[in-house]
Amino acid sequence: MIRLCQAADRETILAVINQGACAYAGVIPADCYHAPYMSLGELTHEIAQGVSFWGFEQGGTLRGVMGIQNVKDITLIRHAYVRPESQGQGIGAALLTHLRQLTARPILIGAWADALWAAQFYRKHGFEPVSSREKNRLLSAYWTVSPRQIETSVVLADQRWRDRITAVQV
Ligand SMILES: CC(C)(COP(=O)(O)OP(=O)(O)OC[C@H]1O[C@@H](n2cnc3c(N)ncnc32)[C@H](O)[C@@H]1OP(=O)(O)O)[C@@H](O)C(=O)NCCC(=O)NCCS
Numbered sequence: 001m002i003r004l005c006q007a008a009d010r011e012t013i014l015a016v017i018n019q020g021a022c023a024y025a026g027v028i029p030a031d032c033y034h035a036p037y038m039s040l041g042e043l044t045h046e047i048a049q050g051v052s053f054w055g056f057e058q059g060g061t062l063r064g065v066m067g068i069q070n071v072k073d074i075t076l077i078r079h080a081y082v083r084p085e086s087q088g089q090g091i092g093a094a095l096l097t098h099l100r101q102l103t104a105r106p107i108l109i110g111a112w113a114d115a116l117w118a119a120q121f122y123r124k125h126g127f128e129p130v131s132s133r134e135k136n137r138l139l140s141a142y143w144t145v146s147p148r149q150i151e152t153s154v155v156l157a158d159q160r161w162r163d164r165i166t167a168v169q170v
Helices: 007-024 040-048 091-100 116-123 132-142 147-151 159-169
Strands: 002-004 052-058 061-071 074-082 107-112 153-157
Touching (some): 107 116, 107 159
Parallel strands (some): 074 107
Antiparallel strands (some): 052 061, 061 074
16 A cells, blocks of 8 residues: 555654665765664654655555655655565555656656666666766755765656756757
8 A cells, every 4th residue: 555654654764764775785885875874853854845755555564665855846756765575576666656646747866876776776667867967967956965975876867857858959
């Protein structure tokens, strides 16, 4: 079951994020990784900034979470995490498909460049990495991230975004 997470879910959302983020250990640059990956304060801040978390629940347990945030004229998919033992079973796909139906805006997604599986996952759903130059511009325009995170991230865009860019260029 996919449902909108509530304030009472915060600790559980955090647990899912921090368990899922263990995949980054030894993969993303050491200065970008820390465990736990996210604090309750950071999660609360993200929610206050407009990130709505949706969860995939099975057998009374939240197995995966994914956030959606409208920023300016586009939509961001934020903080996509599935518990390690539940990965590779279609939960991320179900959440992404659900969230995409919630917006008519172009969608952008940021990911660590070294988390190759994440880009592979999004590419399977029609997202494509933007150029390095465009990535720098988009991360500065739509995210609040450090120069180091910009350097070590990729941005993937959906077809709506690509259509918009093409329309501007024509
Ligand atoms: C990325 C993530 C959210 C995808 O959710 P999921 O439920 O595992 O993904 P699904 O089962 O729907 O889709 C699986 C596909 O995702 C990709 N994928 C996910 N995890 C992978 C892994 N560890 N290694 C390789 N590919 C992986 C593959 O393309 C896979 O396709 P396949 O099954 O045909 O090989 C989840 O694996 C996760 O939490 N990973 C760790 C944290 C992370 O990278 N989050 C992304 C933040 S941008």
